[in-house]
Amino acid sequence: MQDHLSQTFSALADPTRRAILARLSKGETSVSELAEPFLKEMSLPAVTKHLKVLEKAGLVTKSREAQWRPCKLNGTPLKEASDWMDFYRQFWEESFDRLDEYLKTVTAKKKAKGKSHGRKK
Amino acid sequence: MQDHLSQTFSALADPTRRAILARLSKGETSVSELAEPFLKEMSLPAVTKHLKVLEKAGLVTKSREAQWRPCKLNGTPLKEASDWMDFYRQFWEESFDRLDEYLKTVTAKKKAKGKSHGRKK
Numbered sequence: 001m002q003d004h005l006s007q008t009f010s011a012l013a014d015p016t017r018r019a020i021l022a023r024l025s026k027g028e029t030s031v032s033e034l035a036e037p038f039l040k041e042m043s044l045p046a047v048t049k050h051l052k053v054l055e056k057a058g059l060v061t062k063s064r065e066a067q068w069r070p071c072k073l074n075g076t077p078l079k080e081a082s083d084w085m086d087f088y089r090q091f092w093e094e095s096f097d098r099l100d101e102y103l104k105t106v107t108a109k110k111k112a113k114g115k116s117h118g119r120k121k
Numbered sequence: 122m123q124d125h126l127s128q129t130f131s132a133l134a135d136p137t138r139r140a141i142l143a144r145l146s147k148g149e150t151s152v153s154e155l156a157e158p159f160l161k162e163m164s165l166p167a168v169t170k171h172l173k174v175l176e177k178a179g180l181v182t183k184s185r186e187a188q189w190r191p192c193k194l195n196g197t198p199l200k201e202a203s204d205w206m207d208f209y210r211q212f213w214e215e216s217f218d219r220l221d222e223y224l225k226t227v228t229a230k231k232k233a234k235g236k237s238h239g240r241k242k
Contacts, residue, residue, distance in 0.1 A: 002134075009134035013127045018205070025209065075212025082206045082213075084139070088146065089203070091196025 005084060008077045011057035016042070017050050021059060024073035028063060034071055126205060129198045132178035137163070138171050142180060145194035149184060155192055 002010065011017055016038060023034060035047040051071070054060040058077045062069045123131065132138055137159060144155060156168040172192065175181040179198045183190045 003136055005139070006134045006136060009130045012205075013123075013130035013134060015124055015127060018126070021209070025212070073209075073212055075209050075215065078206055078209050079213040082203070082210070085199055085203045085206065088142070088194075088196050088199050091146070091194055092200040092203075094196065 004077065005080055007057045008059070008081045011053050011059055012081075014050065014053075016047070017054055020047075020050060020054060021073055024060065024071060028070035028072045030068050030070055125198065126201055128178045129180070129202045132174050132180055133202075135171065135174075137168070138175055141168075141171060141175060142194055145181065145192060149191035149193045151189050151191055 019038070020034060023029065023037070031048065031051065034051070035044055038047045051060060055062070058074055061072050061074045063072050140159070141155060144150065144158070152169065152172065155172070156165055159168045172181060176183070179195055182193050182195045184193050
């Protein structure tokens with residue numbers, strides 16, 4: 001059995017599943033309504049299979065309030081994933097700092113070059 | 122071919138690969154040194170296979186500075202993943218707000234019950 005965090009990341013590792021979550025971020029919807037935009041590219045069973053992966057990971061729940069049991073986005077598993085990622089924030093901020101530093105050096109060099117060209121005239 | 126974001130999430134969907142990243146967060150290391158703690162549970166080819174998944178996702182790079190080509194963590198792909206997740210922050214914060222609300226109600230009910238028991242004495 002997969003651990004929670006692996007299950008969440010695994011569920012997110014697919015553009016269709018992320019598109020389903022994006023749709024559900026706008027509000028609850030029925031399975032058929034949810035599937036509709038994907039049916040040009042895939043079959044209904046293929047969409048429901050993706051939906052089941054999301055349900056198993058706890059990212060989508062089916063409401064028991066209404067008889068048509070609408071699908072709902074549940075963000076709770078994303079919290080754990082986001083907390084995990086936060087630890088690594090320093091590593092991408094470092095990379096962007098280095099990129100920033102590099103761009104500054106390049107710009108400074110270009111400016112210096114421009115000035116020396118100017119002197120030649 | 123998988124899109125970037127799917128490749129990142131897919132690479133993170135494994136506890137061994139996340140443990141490799143955790144080790145690399147402490148600093149660069151050689152493949153053999155990196156593999157060492159995992160060899161009780163799996164073979165060296167199994168570890169290098171995990172490492173290759175991380176490299177393919179751009180999460181690990183092999184430095185060209187030294188002859189022993191140390192492995193290094195690269196956080197840049199995590200930025201995209203974290204940005205994607207940030208959009209959904211409202212959904213887990215909402216859940217925790219609801220939980221908080223529920224716990225307040227339960228505590229208030231317990232207190233009220235305690236008081237009424239007190240009056241009976």
